[in-house]
Amino acid sequence: MGAEVIKQVVYTAMFVVLVVTAAVIVRTFTVKPRTILAPPCTEDESGFIRADKEMINRFQTSLKFETISWEPGVYNVEELLNIQEFIKSLVNVPTFLAYNLINLPPLKKENVDCLRVIQELEDMKAQIKYVSSSQLELVNFVKSGKAIKRVSETSFVSSQTDTAHHELPDFTSDLLDDNLGHNPDITPDCATDDADSNTSLVSTMSEEELPYLTSNAVGPMLNVAQERSSVLNTVKVKSRVFTRTDKHLLRDVPKHKPYSYTSYSYALQSQREHNQEYLIGSVVGKKGLQHGHKHSVNANISCQSTTDIQCRESINVVLTAQMNKAASTSKEVSKMNCTGSNVLASTINSVADKDNYRPIAIKSSKILVTTLVLLDRLQFQLDTSSNQFGFKSKHAYPTVHKSPLVSVEVIANYSLLYTVHGSNSALKPYMLTGHLDVVPVPEDDWDAPPFAAEIKNGFIYGRGTIDDKHIVFGILEALEFLLKHDFKPERTFYIGFGHDEEVAGEHGAFRIAELLTSRGIHLDFLLDEGPGVLSGVIPGVSKPVGLVGCSEKGFVTLKLEVSTSGGHSSMPEKESSIGILAQAITRLETNPHPSVFGTGPEKGTFEHLAPEMNLPYKMVMSNLWLFYPLVSRVLSWKPSTNSIVRTTTAVTQFNAGIKPNIIAPHAEAIVNHRIHPSETVQDVIDFDKKVINDDRVKITIIQSQEPLPVSSYDDDVFGWQIVKTSILQVWGHYGTVVAPGLMPANTDTRHYTEITENIYRFSPSFMLPEDLSRFHGRNERISTKNYEEAVNFFYHVIKNADKAKLEPVHKHGEEL
């Protein structure tokens, strides 16, 4: 009886194995490539867009500009004076960015949304927690007269002195009378009084001291910065006072206008004697007199310290003080249009010429980057309806910018929205997006300088080459070519270039999406940056894979903190804050989030690629129902493939301790998770808490974003097919196959989920495994050939998407 049962079990098991094996074999040999439905472009319509010298040159020029939006504004004062000239010299540089810098229309006060500016100022105050105490500190400095005294005591060397002393504004008085920026009684007339008291104050100063007085907004700033810095070295401060800045920096006020300006810019630079660290501060101010009434004095102060972040904070305090003042004059809005705007306008006018209010973001070998996130917060709404950009004839893409079919809007001061008007309003519009900003270069040990756009062995090196200026300029080149060849689209499409994607797009893409939503626009599909054409990256596939992100991982950034009593290092407790936190971090790293492979769009990746794989892989990948655990394990080995298998954990910052013999009472770390689409932010936190299992570790959320929805990659979905077909048109001759996938990083697409269900992420970059680390890393580059392919890719997208519907091209489609 027992033997009979065993026999039955063995037979059953053999039968099961046989059936499974048969199923695996059948499946392996019957999988077929997916259908392409979208119509390819015909050669005669297109020709091929050849990347000639000019096209490459336009792209190279774009790489010499850096637009970063994530650090507080920092100017290299030494070079400020060159900028105006530099900008002028750019007028004929045929680049899109040059147009951005040069040809924006002048600020029109009547178009400034005052209430919004003021609201933004208020928001800003709320965000900057340390402001009130530091501001008080500054004001007290000034009130006690310490500031001036201290500045005078420091060994200043004046390189230039101003000859028109009696006209110098006193920024200190602004700070004082402003009463921390909350005095609602401040009016333009108060500014008149300020100016008078300045004069008397000035008259008590000796000739030599004058420059220091005029820098008295910087003086306390430096003092605060120095006080906060724990370095006790003597600081030698070199004062450089620029003469009347209308000569150097500011515009000449047209004589016929019934107002006049006196404008000033002062800069201080200090150099620590031994370690060559620099502290640079600048004050830019403007006093306006209009119709006999003096307007307020405004100042903007910026500072850079190579070593002391506190310094920058203190400078922001002063800037905020000025802004607070502006906000407090809201009563006067109607009279003065918008005082908040004046603060900014004075800043802007100080570095740009007459017709430009736009801040400058340039980096070349000569000019240092300036970044203006503080200004970003104050978003002017410009009236661009007249489309009066002065760049048209000079611009690199004149046809695009002249075409009656194209309108351009500046969004949130820096971002751009192009509308290419189609003739058939029955066709649902689509959108192409990219971003203008780049990430900084933390180290410059590149094979070629990161902002020189040098070509070496056929590759253009530069920050932004693959992230993401090739998209911005690829789209513009393709559109220029098409319009030149009389292309008149039937389907309307939008092109959105955000300016702050690298910091989550909360100003640029967010506002573009908001605007489109307010216009009731719903898109058929949207295409943004994403993975690319990957060769040798996906295991088992020898052909290049055009991987299109159909979803995007979410993220949560957590702060982990441990606080203990600290104390003398000679009598330590058994555990320290650092030790406890380190243990928590170790637990997180040694207990990765579980594999959820196969529950998101990565399943589609392998379903699409299985038919293209070599036999063993083909067998495994076309039978994921059986081999999930094995595949998941193999994919976990490499960071790039591991990123699609699970929610990842990256410990990105760790801070604790100040001195070798002090036990750090406080330790904190930042952990950045990228969340797989089948999980949520809460799942991740719950998991972490369980793994850490220590109540002494306080966990707070810094920022989070749920994973984005999965867009359809069915054969009958228009957008998917457009992207797929266009990839094959450009890279098909390499035997490229297209597959849907999961975008492991984030893009601007998070802001567009309300206006379309079909979001695809694909960068027209040909990538080998070693190229993946070039994103945000060293030696970012693109081959000139690849750039040409990028342009042609967008050419095909625009042509393909202009068709009304999909038509089958291959008949052999079969579901897996």
Ligand SMILES: CCCCCCCC/C=C\CCCCCCCC(=O)N[C@@H](CC(N)=O)C(=O)O
């Ligand atoms: C079997 C499939 C293997 C899949 C391999 C994945 C290969 C991925 C290839 C390229 C990834 C491209 C990553 C570019 C990221 C650019 C976007 C970015 O950096 N975003 C930032 C900022 C933001 N928008 O939040 C980010 O932190 O994610």
